[in-house]
Amino acid sequence: MVEMKPVSGIYRVALKLLMNDKSKFTALLVGITFAVFLMVMMMSMFSGILARSCAPVYNIGAKIWVMDPAVNNTNSSIPMPDYILSASRSIPGVKYSVPLYFGSALVKLKNGAYQAATVVGLDDATLFGRPEMIEGRIEDIFADNAFVVVKDAEYAKLESPKIGTQFEINDNSATVVGLAKVASSGLFGIPTLYTTYNRAITYIPSARFTTSYVLIEPKSDADIPGIQKAIAKLGYEALTRDQFVKKVSNFYTYKTGVGMNIMMMTAISFVVGLSISGQTFYTFILENIGKFGAMKAIGAKGNELVSMILVQAVVTSLIGYGLGVGAASTFMIIAKWRVPDYAAQLTYPTLGLALVMVMIIAGFSSYIGVRKVLQIQPFDIFRG
Amino acid sequence: MKGSVIISASNLVKWFGEGEARTVAVKQASFEAQYGEMLYIVGPSGSGKTTLLSMISGILRPNEGSVIVENQDIWSMKDDDLADLRLNKIGFVFQDYHLFPRLTTVENVAIPLILKKTEWNAAMELARDYLDIVGLKDRADLQPVKLSGGEQQRVAIARAIAGQPDILIFDEPTASLDGDTGRKIVEFVKTNILNEKRAIIIVTHDSRIYEYADRIMKMEDGKIVGYESGYENSQQHEK
Known part of the structure; x- marks a missing residue:
């Protein structure tokens, strides 16, 4: 008795037809792999840029950020009057609130060169938002002229200072009292220094107002909407961490050209993949069209031929997807190893979006193949 | 079984195009084919023999x-049922063979078995048996492109009989072969493939193989114009 199984044999035939045609299969894989590689690289780059643009928001870790409504990214803070801090402390639902200074300064290095640096001034009373120390003690930040240096990819730009190293910052003397690490480095490739709020506003020239952000800890998450309304009545904006991240992301995505340029490159990669695989798959189907017609004559049903073509397109696309993601990951690992500033990061949404795009490529490629195969009539085979 | 009717075609008409461009390819064709018979359909190009063949094999719907x-009235069937009928009852040997060049010979022969959802290894085993019948077991793992024309024809025959059909349809089986090979193939088919539970219908121009026909049905301008025995016809041809 012959063993019966569902249509798996048909799929095996489909894959043999495809994979035994080595030149076309290779061309299909190269096309899809290249397209996936480019799409993943572009989206990872964008994702990395966005993550870095929001680095201070992640690093400080406050639940609510109060700012001028015109602020659209962390580096362009607009100083607020001191009464905002006082007023925020009297809003119902606020557990505590602290000021944060965020600005930039020029550091004069031993060799006489100047290096721009980001200075974060933490609330003197609580040091809320402090970084994780890797050398030294955070309490030493209260010492005279004390600064903590973030040891990240930009650290070497300050000539890799150690505890006790002295330098000038905006013509004021400064001493390194510790080295710290943060979750994410900034976007602009400049080193970061932490000090106290009061020292920061003393060392760095500023306008009449000095508070860059007010950081609020609510008593509970349920208090957040009320706090946001109360701050809005003061003419300012209170955003949760996610809202602030979204605001900054939207700014870079839609208002700087970064998003549009990367989106265009991603679209070009998609079109390249679509055209290479679509054209190659179409040629493959055309070459075999007589055989598919013969199969129809022999007794293959339309849905069986369609499923064969879908299997061919989906398997090719998934292999190309795997190779493309593998190539992009390898490239990113090597790039991060050689270039510490390299921003690209591979995220699940990127992988998901690339998979969707690859499935569209597979769908398009199979659609043109399916159309052709369904059009062929067995009678055409007899007529030659 | 032998001698009873396996195919009965009545008043078949087929036209292509509409209006002034309409061409009638087959006009009121009626005939019967019997089990155990090798029936040839012959006639000049454009006489409608391929169209008639397509209509009786469930490929082209008559008007x-x-x-x-x-x-079974095959043209009252749905498309999928018709496909099943072709798969289970009719085997085709096409003029250009239409073997998949990227599959091995045995995989090509196994196609009807796979379409019948036979498990892969069992299908391959059976296909090797059919290749053995046509004398090509030792060529099972080669690709068709590495075979001669005559061998490819025999692979196509093995594929056609792999589904154990009751009717075998050959479209110009000797057109791509030299005379000697063509005759050997048809002789082989008559001797080894034809049996009392099967009918073979061959469309051909090639008068050199008429001697193997049990009956020859002649067509001209879309009409069936007469019958002869293969022997009679080959005698006439020799004269």
Whole structure:
């Protein structure tokens, strides 16, 4: 008795037809792999840029950020009057609130060169938002002229200072009292220094107002909407961490050209993949069209031929997807190893979006193949 | 079984195009084919023999008339049922063979078995048996492109009989072969493939193989114009 199984044999035939045609299969894989590689690289780059643009928001870790409504990214803070801090402390639902200074300064290095640096001034009373120390003690930040240096990819730009190293910052003397690490480095490739709020506003020239952000800890998450309304009545904006991240992301995505340029490159990669695989798959189907017609004559049903073509397109696309993601990951690992500033990061949404795009490529490629195969009539085979 | 009717075609009409461009390819064709018979359909190019062949094998829907295959009116069937009928009852050997060049010979032969959802390894085993019948077991793992024309024809025959059909349809089986090979193939088919439970219908121009026919049905301008025995016809041809 012959063993019966569902249509798996048909799929095996489909894959043999495809994979035994080595030149076309290779061309299909190269096309899809290249397209996936480019799409993943572009989206990872964008994702990395966005993550870095929001680095201070992640690093400080406050639940609510109060700012001028015109602020659209962390580096362009607009100083607020001191009464905002006082007023925020009297809003119902606020557990505590602290000021944060965020600005930039020029550091004069031993060799006489100047290096721009980001200075974060933490609330003197609580040091809320402090970084994780890797050398030294955070309490030493209260010492005279004390600064903590973030040891990240930009650290070497300050000539890799150690505890006790002295330098000038905006013509004021400064001493390194510790080295710290943060979750994410900034976007602009400049080193970061932490000090106290009061020292920061003393060392760095500023306008009449000095508070860059007010950081609020609510008593509970349920208090957040009320706090946001109360701050809005003061003419300012209170955003949760996610809202602030979204605001900054939207700014870079839609208002700087970064998003549009990367989106265009991603679209070009998609079109390249679509055209290479679509054209190659179409040629493959055309070459075999007589055989598919013969199969129809022999007794293959339309849905069986369609499923064969879908299997061919989906398997090719998934292999190309795997190779493309593998190539992009390898490239990113090597790039991060050689270039510490390299921003690209591979995220699940990127992988998901690339998979969707690859499935569209597979769908398009199979659609043109399916159309052709369904059009062929067995009678055409007899007529030659 | 032998001598009873396997195919009965009645008043088949087929035209292509509409209006002034309409061409009638087959006009009121009626005939019967019997089990155990090798029936040739012959005639000049454009006489309608391929169109007639397509209508009786469930490939081309006639405009008028009916085709009964083993007591079933095939043109009253749905498309999928018709596909099943072709798969289970009819085997095709195409003029250009239409073997998949990227599959091995045995995989090509196994196609009807796979379409019948036979498990892969069992299908390959059976296909090797059919290749053995046509004398090509030792060529099972080669690709068709590495075979001669005659061998490819025999692979196509193995594929056609792999589904154990009751009717075998050959479209110009000797057109791509030299005379000697063509005759050997048809002789082989008559001797080894034809049996009392099967009918073989061959469309051909090639008068060199008429001697193997049990009956020859002549067509001209879309009409069936007469019958001869293969022997009679080959005698006439020799004269």
